[in-house]
Structures are given as C-alpha cells and as structure tokens.
Amino acid sequence: xxxxxxxxxxxxxxxxxxxxxxxxxxxxxxxxxxxxxxxxxxxxxxxxxxxxxxxxxxxxxxxxxxxxxxxxxxxxxxxxxxxxxxxxxxxxxxxxxxxxxxxxxxxxxxxxxxxxxxxxxxxxxxxxxxxxxxxxxxxxxxxxxxxxxxxxxxxxxxxxxxxxxxxxxxxxxxxxxxxxxxxxxxxxxxxxxxxxxxxxxxxxxxxxxxxxxxxxxxxxxxxxxxxxxxxxxxxxxxxxxxxxxxxxxxxxxxxxxxxxxxxxxxxxxxxxxxxxxxxxxxxxxxxxxxxxxxxxxxxxxxxxxxxxxxxxxxxxxxxxxxxxxxxxxxxxxxxxxxxxxxxxxxxxxxxxxxxxxxxxxxxxxxxxxxxxxxxxxxxxxxxxxxxxxxxxxxxxxxxxxxxxxxxxxxxxxxxxxxxxxxxxxxxxxxxxxxxxxxxxxxxxxxxxxxxxxxxxxxxxxxxxxxxxxxxxxxxxxxxxxxxxxxxxxxxxxxxxxxxxxxxxxxxxx
Amino acid sequence: xxxxxxxxxxxxxxxxxxxxxxxxxxxxxxxxxxxxxxxxxxxxxxxxxxxxxxxxxxxxxxxxxxxxxxxxxxxxxxxxxxxxxxxxxxxxxxxxxxxxxxxxxxxxxxxxxxxxxxxxxxxxxxxxxxxxxxxxxxxxxxxxxxxxxxxxxxxxxxxxxxxxxxxxxxxxxxxxxxxxxxxxxxxxxxxxxxxxxxxxxxxxxxxxxxxxxxxxxxxxxxxx
Numbered sequence: 260x261x262x263x264x265x266x267x268x269x270x271x272x273x274x275x276x277x278x279x280x281x282x283x284x285x286x287x288x289x290x291x292x293x294x295x296x297x298x299x300x301x302x303x304x305x306x307x308x309x310x311x312x313x314x315x316x317x318x319x320x321x322x323x324x325x326x327x328x329x330x331x332x333x334x335x336x337x338x339x340x341x342x343x344x345x346x347x348x349x350x351x352x353x354x355x356x357x358x359x360x361x362x363x364x365x366x367x368x369x370x371x372x373x374x375x376x377x378x379x380x381x382x383x384x385x386x387x388x389x390x391x392x393x394x395x396x397x398x399x400x401x402x403x404x405x406x407x408x409x410x411x412x413x414x415x416x417x418x419x420x421x422x423x424x425x426x427x428x429x430x431x432x433x434x435x436x437x438x439x440x441x442x443x444x445x446x447x448x449x450x451x452x453x454x455x456x457x458x459x460x461x462x463x464x465x466x467x468x469x470x471x472x473x474x475x476x477x478x479x480x481x482x483x484x485x486x487x488x489x490x491x492x493x494x495x496x497x498x499x500x501x502x503x504x505x506x507x508x509x510x511x512x513x514x515x516x517x518x519x520x521x522x523x524x525x526x527x528x529x530x531x532x533x534x535x536x537x538x539x540x541x542x543x544x545x546x547x548x549x550x551x552x553x554x555x556x557x558x559x560x561x562x563x564x565x566x567x568x569x570x571x572x573x574x575x576x577x578x579x580x581x582x583x584x585x586x587x588x589x590x591x592x593x594x595x596x597x598x599x600x601x602x603x604x605x606x607x608x609x610x611x612x613x614x615x616x617x618x619x620x621x622x623x624x625x626x627x628x629x630x631x632x633x634x635x636x637x638x639x640x641x642x643x644x645x646x647x648x649x650x651x652x653x654x655x656x657x658x659x660x661x662x663x664x665x666x667x668x669x670x671x672x673x674x675x676x677x678x679x680x681x682x683x684x685x686x687x688x689x690x691x692x693x694x695x696x697x698x699x700x701x702x703x704x705x706x707x708x709x710x711x712x713x714x715x716x717x718x719x720x721x722x723x724x725x726x727x728x729x730x731x732x733x734x735x736x737x738x739x740x741x742x743x744x745x746x747x748x749x750x751x752x753x754x755x756x757x758x759x760x761x762x763x764x765x766x767x768x
Numbered sequence: 769x770x771x772x773x774x775x776x777x778x779x780x781x782x783x784x785x786x787x788x789x790x791x792x793x794x795x796x797x798x799x800x801x802x803x804x805x806x807x808x809x810x811x812x813x814x815x816x817x818x819x820x821x822x823x824x825x826x827x828x829x830x831x832x833x834x835x836x837x838x839x840x841x842x843x844x845x846x847x848x849x850x851x852x853x854x855x856x857x858x859x860x861x862x863x864x865x866x867x868x869x870x871x872x873x874x875x876x877x878x879x880x881x882x883x884x885x886x887x888x889x890x891x892x893x894x895x896x897x898x899x900x901x902x903x904x905x906x907x908x909x910x911x912x913x914x915x916x917x918x919x920x921x922x923x924x925x926x927x928x929x930x931x932x933x934x935x936x937x938x939x940x941x942x943x944x945x946x947x948x949x950x951x952x953x954x955x956x957x958x959x960x961x962x963x964x965x966x967x968x969x970x971x972x973x974x975x976x977x978x979x980x981x982x983x984x985x986x987x988x989x990x991x992x
Contacts, residue, residue: 333940339932399934456924456938546902620802756866763862765882767769 297501305572316561323554332450352386358525361437384474424483426718433690433725469683581704601643678736770831778853911959
C-alpha cells in the first residue's frame with residue numbers, strides 16, 4: 260500500500276501508467292498485425308526505459324522543477340517591479356521552451372520549416388505569452404476575454420494561411436507544453452499565487468499553460484506566411500531495420516549519446532538561471548538548495564531515458580503498426596482501436612501527473628487526481644477517434660478546430676473561472692511526448708498507407724488531443740458545481756441561543 | 769457543554785477513509801488541509817527525497833462524538849499504531865451564534881459539562897519563515913519532539929495587504945504542528961526558541977494549545 264521509498268512509489272505509478280498501452284500494442288503485434296520481431300523487441304526495451312525514465316522524471320519535477328518555478332514566481336512578484344516580472348517571464352518562457360524535448364520531436368517531423376527557426380519562433384511565442392499571462396494576472400483581466408480575443412486572432416489567421424501549415428501550427432501549440440514546460444510554468448503560477456492574499460489567487464494560478472500554448476500556434480502561422488510551402492516534401496519517419504537482436508542494442512546505444520547531449524543542452528539554461536538566481540536573490544537554505552540540485556539530476560536522467568525509449572522504441576513501431584493496420588480491409592476498426600489507445604495513452608504522459616497533482620493540491624482534494632485522470636481519458640479517447648476519422652476521410656482540420664473551440668469558449672461563460680483555467684491548461688498538458696512520438700507516427704503510417712496527405716491529415720492529431728480536454732474538463736466543472744449546490748440545501752435550524760450571542764460552552768450544561 | 773476541534777493527520781492516500789468515518793458519524797463540519805510530514809533524517813531527505821504528503825482533516829464535534837470518532841479511527845484505520853496517523857482533540861471554549869452551534873452539533877449526542885482541565889498533551893504550533901521547516905524540526909528534535917507536520921501559510925500581518933497592481937501580496941510562511949506530552953513541551957519550545965528564534969532568519973514563534981485526547985502517539989506514551 261504505502262511504499263517506504265519514494266522511488267518505489269513512483270515506479271509503481273509509472274508501471275501502472277505505461278503498462279496498459281504497452282500491453283495493447285504488444286498484443287496487437289503478437290496476434291494480429293505482422294511486424295518485424297526486431298521492432299517488437301525494441302518496443303519492449305523502450306517500454307522499460309520509459310517506465311524508469313518517467314519515475315525518475317516525476318521525482319525530479321516534484322523536487323526541482325516545480326520548486327524552482329514556484330520560488331521564481333513568488334520572488335519576482337514580491338519584488339513589486341513590473342519590468343522585472345515581465346522581463347523574467349519572457350526570459351523564462353524562452354529558455355524553458357527551447358529546452359522542451361517535445362518541440363524537438365515535432366520539429367524533426369516537419370520538413371518544410373527549418374528546425375532552428377521553428378524552435379526559436381515557438382520559444383519567443385511562449386515567452387511573449389507568458390508576459391501576457393502575467394499582465395492578465397496583475398491587471399485582473401478575466402481569463403475568458405483573453406482567451407476569446409487570442410483564439411479570435413488565431414482563427415482569423417488560420418483562415419488566411421496555407422492549408423498545409425494549418426495542422427502543424429495547431430499541433431505545435433499542443434506539443435510545446437510538454438514535460439519540461441508544464442511543471443515549470445505551472446509552478447510559476449503557483450508561486451505567484453502563494454504570496455497573494457486575495458480571493459482570486461487560487462484560480463489565477465492556472466491558465467498560464469493555456470495562454471502559453473497560443474503563442475506557438477501564432478508563431479508557426481506567421482512562419483507559414485514567410486516560408487514557401489513545399490508540398491512535395493512530405494514528412495517521413497525513418498524506420499530502422501533490425502537483422503538481429505544485436506542491431507536493436509546498437510540502435511539504442513547509438514541513440515543514447517544524442518539524447519544525453521540534447522537533454523543536457525536543454526536543461527543547461529535553466530540550471531544556470533537557477534544558480535544565478537539562487538546566489539543573487541533567492542538564497543535558499545543550504546539543505547533545500549542541495550535537494551533541488553539532486554532533483555535536477557533526477558530530471559536529467561529521467562528525461563534521457565524517457566526520450567530515448569519513446570523515440571527509438573515507440574515511434575518506428577507506431578509508424579509500421581499504422582501502415583500495416585491500414586493495409587487490411589478492416590479500416591473502420593482503426594477508430595475504436597485508436598480510441599482505446601487514447602484512453603490509456605494519456606496516463607503515460609508524464610506531465611499529466613504533475614497537473615493532476617497540482618489540481619488536487621490546490622483544490623485541497625475537491626477535484627481528486629482520479630477524477631481529473633478519468634476526465635482526461637475521455638477527452639483523449641474522443642480526440643483519437645476524431646483524428647482517425649480525419650485520417651481516413653481527409654476532412655479539413657479547421658472544421659474540427661472551429662467547432663471545438665466554439666464549444667469550449669462558449670462553455671467558459673457557464674463554468675466557474677477556475678475550471679476554465681484548469682481545462683485550458685489540461686489541453687496543453689494532454690498532448691505530450693507520447694502523443695507526439697507514438698500516436699502521431701501511427702497516424703502518419705496509416706495516412707501513408709491509404710495514400711492520404713500526411714501534412715494535412717495525420718498532423719492535427721496533437722491539436723485534437725489538446726482541444727478535447729477543454730470541453731470535458733469544463734463539463735466536469737459544471738457538473739461538480741451543480742452537485743455542490745445540491746448538497747448545500749438550506750437548513751432550518753432552531754436554536755435555544757440568540758444568533759448574535761457568543762456562547763460560552765463550558766458554562767452550558 | 770463539551771465541544772472539540774479534532775485534527776486528524778494522515779497520509780494523503782488515507783484521507784478518504786478518515787472523511788468517511790466523519791460522514792458516518794454525521795459530522796457537519798469537516799475541513800481538509802494539505803501539508804507534509806517532516807523527513808526524519810537528512811539522509812532520507814537527500815537520497816530518497818520523500819516528502820510524505822499529509823492531509824490534515826479538521827472537524828468540530830461534541831464530547832461523546834469525539835470519543836466515538838477516536839474509537840472508530842482506532843478500529844478502522846488503526847490510527848493508534850505508530851506511522852498510521854495521529855488524531856487530537858482541542859477543547860473549544862466558545863462559539864458565536866446559536867444557529868452555528870446548532871449546526872455544528874446537528875445530530876450529535878450533546879453531553880458533559882466543561883472538559884477536564886488536566887492536559888496530558890499539548891499541540892505546539894510554530895510559525896516560521898517559509899523554507900526553514902527542517903531547521904525548526906532539527907531544533908525540535910533536540911528538545912525531544914518525535915515528528916511534525918508542515919503546513920504552508922500566508923502571513924497577512926498587522927498592516928493591510930500591499931497592492932501590486934490588481935494583486936494583493938502576502939508574506940510566505942510555514943506552520944508546523946508538533947504534538948508533545950505536556951512534560952516535554954517546554955523543552956521543545958525552548959530549543960526552538962534558542963536555535964530559530966526571532967533574532968535568526970527563521971523567525972520562529974511558537975505557542976501551545978491544550979489537547980484533551982490523543983490517538984496515535986503510542987510510541988511517545990511508552991517513552992514518557
């Protein structure tokens with residue numbers, strides 16, 4: 260029940276999150292879809308690495324990333340200097356997004372735009388929108404108006420822009436908010452809230468992720484105007500061929516140094532920032548400082564294992580699996596199958612646990628981690644179903660997006676603001692590395708096999724995953740409000756004492 | 769009339785069990801706070817980083833209900849076994865408003881007159897600057913404390929809250945609850961004051977509340 264060591268607890272959590280989806284895929288490969296055994300072996304190794312990586316990463320995120328974020332948030336608000344708050348927000352938004360491993364994954368799939376340009380543009384987009392979120396909090400502007408305004412801008416641009424860029428633009432919005440950015444940005448919000456004494460502090464601590472996912476969409480749409488779109492260049496995934504078990508091992512060994520380096524460069528700016536901040540302003544007690552440093556180490560090892568596992572073990576198999584499944588004559592089965600995968604894959608996203616915990620903490624248990632988890636499962640399951648419909652029929656992404664966001668934004672007028680903020684955060688959180696590195700290649704494989712346009716049909720899957728939670732979480736919020744209203748039924752209490760009397764209990768017998 | 773403010777501190781994953789017991793006793797006021805347990809040694813803190821999330825469930829009960837609640841918690845949650853949690857009853861002296869009193873005690877067995885003024889245990893409450901909970905716990909352990917629970921709090925002191933644009937700012941504070949036998953209390957409070965007093969950066973102040981009944985401190989009882 261209660262493991263003595265934290266690592267044991269987190270491992271158990273990781274196993275429970277990853278195993279269901281891994282089992283489904285494994286059984287599919289074993290009995291229904293012929294796939295090269297090397298790929299399956301590689302997938303099994305990947306699963307083990309993902310489990311280990313996720314356990315270490317969640318510990319690291321807990322004790323290092325969230326701590327740094329909330330200290331920074333608290334300290335900069337306490338400084339009461341507007342330029343410092345805005346400047347730091349922008350800087351942090353940029354360096355944390357450059358560090359985001361998901362973004363790197365997405366950037367490599369997109370052939371039409373230069374990888375470096377994409378990463379920088381998106382990072383600046385996030386930085387600017389972190390500034391917008393801070394301004395929103397400081398000047399007490401309701402979340403829904405901000406969302407309405409910026410999504411309005413997004414859709415106007417979307418109608419004007421090139422269809423080929425549209426799916427990618429929406430996807431990058433979901434993808435940027437991954438395992439690095441989510442704990443950090445959410446923690447900044449919590450930090451700001453922690454030193455506030457006004458009533459809105461709680462609901463304001465959410466919503467940062469939501470705004471930060473708009474930045475990338477706008478950034479990529481702008482890039483789309485600048486770059487000549489090149490439809491001849493369709494994105495593709497290199498599927499490794501394994502001749503023996505040794506090939507699988509060497510594939511992992513050759514990939515590992517890349518990720519060791521990639522994650523190191525990604526974490527570097529944050530670590531430097533933290534050190535400077537610690538010595539100049541924060542001055543944490545030594546012990547707390549040491550714990551954070553150890554936490555960063557956990558984060559590093561965890562992310563390296565996780566990303567290597569996902570990218571080597573999962574993405575090739577996802578692609579091949581999609582291709583082979585689409586080849587059969589039972590295409591319709593792809594829809595329920597994807598929905599099933601969606602239901603379970605959301606639990607394997609590391610950032611989701613951070614969100615669920617944050618939500619449960621800030622609501623003091625009123626919204627439990629389980630409740631949040633189930634709501635997200637429903638959302639992602641529905642999103643995967645819709646994504647498959649799109650892959651199979653080639654319906655334009657804009658229809659789905661416009662309708663979905665219309666519903667989501669309409670709900671903001673019905674639902675309490677806290678839930679709106681949580682819902683839009685959840686949207687950014689739900690679409691993480693698992694979606695980008697497994698479900699997206701899966702959809703690309705299918706699209707390729709049935710001869711669809713990968714750029715427009717397969718992409719957009721992440722965007723749908725990011726959109727559905729906006730609807731389901733807000734509905735959960737509405738339901739919980741109705742329920743709590745039922746509970747507080749007016750009571751007619753008759754008392755022997757007057758109503759403005761202070762009753763000395765010990766004198767009453 | 770006896771009325772108690774009962775605090776139950778349990779692991780976060782057992783909070784629901786405790787709340788269920790409260791529901792079964794038809795307690796009308798049940799408030800939950802989140803806190804964390806204190807790591808027992810530096811070793812544990814560094815290599816395992818265990819934070820031990822805790823739930824602090826507070827409820828207002830009459831004397832008979834308090835004893836029922838303690839019994840139920842012992843029977844169903846084995847709360848008197850060390851490590852399973854802790855529960856304490858702090859006597860309340862007055863309540864404002866007749867309707868409120870009736871609401872608190874709705875459906876409960878009233879009873880008894882004033883609570884006994886002999887307190888075997890006391891609850892030490894420490895208020896300190898955020899982040900120094902470990903320093904305070906180290907000091908408290910020197911004075912004989914077995915453990916404590918840390919809560920995050922905001923300080924909104926004497927002067928009115930400062931405004932920064934549309935946001936009002938508060939100081940960040942931590943609070944620590946330490947339950948101790950009355951005999952040990954002053955040692956613990958003394959060591960806290962000596963090591964983390966208001967002249968240090970911790971700026972800890974501590975005071976104690978009377979505790980009428982306790983469950984879950986068996987180890988301490990044996991020691992004393």
